[in-house]
Amino acid sequence: MEESEEWVSKAKFMKAKNIVRRMDEKQFRGVTRRELLKLTPVIAVGAFAIPAFQKGLLKKGLGFSDWASARMFRTGHLATTFDNADLTPPAKFPINGYDIDDPGVDLDTWTLNVTGAVQKPGPYKLSQVQALPRVRQNTRHVCVEGWDVIGRFGGARLSDFLQLIGADMTSKYITVNCADDYYESLDWETAMHPQTLLCYEMYEQPLSREHGAPLRLQIPTKVGYKQAKYLTDLKVTNVLDRVGYWEDQGYSWFYGL
């Protein structure tokens, strides 16, 4: 049997690390029992199996993921944009409402009601949003379920709108309410991200009712459920009185992509 040099060097390594010691069976049992007991930290993971602790621990875990997500979010880093050839056809862009596809918004009298830490609160018309510089972007829309599509979205930068309303730029959050009673909230960094839009058109057409007419959030750096449709109220705040509809069911709050 020929032994390779590699094996000889390995054998030398193992010998250098180990010493020979002698003990009887009883002592051997003692040593192995001690080694086994040293594995008890593994049992700590079993706390997740105890019903009384489970919910709290998972909430902590999800909270930690959200905390880490906020640290990982790079404010100047843009989501990939795509060519028109890569777009998902409008007919194949899914409509995902949590309740109804058309909450019956009266588009003629609709206003966005602005409250909170702003200099100019009150109702804003769609024309005021549309008077801001229009951004059109082809970005990927990712659903928490796992599917993704590439859509063409148009609207005003939320950051421009926050300037318009004189928002306190040291605020921590914005919250929105919707005509279908949906509600959501955003961290300030995401609200100020250059690709975060108050979206009023898709595929260069006015937003359809199913997609949230007349105004929705479009946030390429967030998962789908953060991008609320049928906006009716927007609040600038430092305190979240409500987080979000799906968050209240147990989803992540930050869920940044």
Add this chain to the structure above:
Amino acid sequence: MSATIEITRNPEQDKDDAAPIVTGRAVYEHPYMVRLCHWINTVALFVMVGSGLQIFRAFPSFGAKIPQKDLLHWPKAFAIGGWLGGALQWHLTFMWIYMGTGVLYLGYQIFSGNYRQVLFTRRDVPGVWPMVNHYFFFGPMPPAREAYNPLQKQAYTTAILLGVLSVLTGLVVWKPIQFSWLAWMMGGFHYARIWHFAVMWAILFFVLGHLVMVILHGWNNFLSMLTGWKKDPDYE
């Protein structure tokens, strides 16, 4: 068999010097860190796979959403979390445990030098076929030379790489924009999701083989992953 044994051990493991008598043999095969990481990882992997399959149930396809063609309907009984939101809580919690264990394990192996026990290198290549021949075609058992035979090293090294890949593909599914360069390497978010799924099955395939071998090699071998010590090893 003699009632007494001779023991080869790592001096750092235990400082107490008990009185000696001789004859049988035992070897300290698995350092504490390796065993600790192995068992935490066993739990973490179980939760990650179970919750991952529940997440997959929310959209069991890798094609378009419209029209949706389901790949398979994974039974809810073999999934963790109950619904998508619950499964995400498990997945996004245990991924830290899974990654933490991985980092601890790799760090220990590299800095202790113990990686030599498990790392499959070019020198191990000639030894793979005799082992395959032995296990699958009833060839002669090649003489054992160290704790892990070449085929074992290949399997473990592959499993470790799959673990790293599961984390990297998972990071892209979770944050395709923050890890845009990684996403680009994997062909974008859509493909990263496919890779993540494929890596899971590769890991499960390893686990299946691993469990079969554990059963075949018996109690003494199994105990060594709990206590570190193997009595009467079949190598010098």
